[in-house]
Amino acid sequence: EADIYQTPRYLVIGTGKKITLECSQTMGHDKMYWYQQDPGMELHLIHYSYGVNSTEKGDLSSESTVSRIRTEHFPLTLESARPSHTSQYLCASSEWGGDSPVKTQYFGPGTRLLVL
Amino acid sequence: KQEVTQIPAALSVPEGENLVLNCSFTDSAIYNLQWFRQDPGKGLTSLLLIQSSQREQTSGRLNASLDKSSGRSTLYIAASQPGDSATYLCAVSGSGAGSYQLTFGKGTKLSVIP
DSSP: OOOEEEEOSEEEEOTTOOEEEEEEESSOOSEEEEEEEOTTSOEEEEEEESSTTOOEEOSSOOSOEEOOSBTTBOOEEESSOOGGGOEEEEEEEEOOOTTSOOOOOEEOOOEEEEEO | OOOEEEEOSEEEEETTOOEEEEEEESOOOEEEEEEEEEOTTSOEEEEEEEETTOSEEEETTEEEEEETTTTEEEEEEOSOOGGGOEEEEEEEEESGGGTTOEEEOOOEEEEEEO
8 A cells, every 4th residue: 555645635725825735655755746637637747856856847837836855745836826726636656766767656645626 | 749548438337247448649659558547536546567568467357468569558357346446547658758757548437337
């Protein structure tokens, strides 16, 4: 069983509020990821990190920001939430992999965000 | 740009049947392909990972095949059970600089009727 946690699981918030979605893993994985998923649609990578102090943007443009100050923690922040940010946000982590750069990714349960 | 398509979008079968889920991708330059399961309100669970040099992987009642040259993969589920009901996602990773990224399909929603 993968140990990756996300809080909150559900969040309803008004437009303009600042929010932080938390993600923590206890597996010591170097790589962490944030995906966004709309109902019935594909997951899209919005941010990833190779390790502490490393953050990169994914394929899907996002107004959110991330930080990686500790190996186990990869929070995502929206400075000013808008209705267009309503979606499900999934956090994942994986080992570095060495010669096999893509190892199995372990996913958290997700945060469902509704911005009114 | 890599695109992943999964057919069918939804499938309903009676318990005990064997079934096949299909996945196709447009760029054959992949590093590996993964099948995930997603339950409502939960995250994704990795089922099988096939490296580009492999042709299939098996885990219990699940068997995944990969034909990299034709850009296709199938997930075979034997003797389906109601507990198999979930959405099954296919994802491919690119080669080279893009190997860290997974490109997902929209999934196949499976319902196994008791």
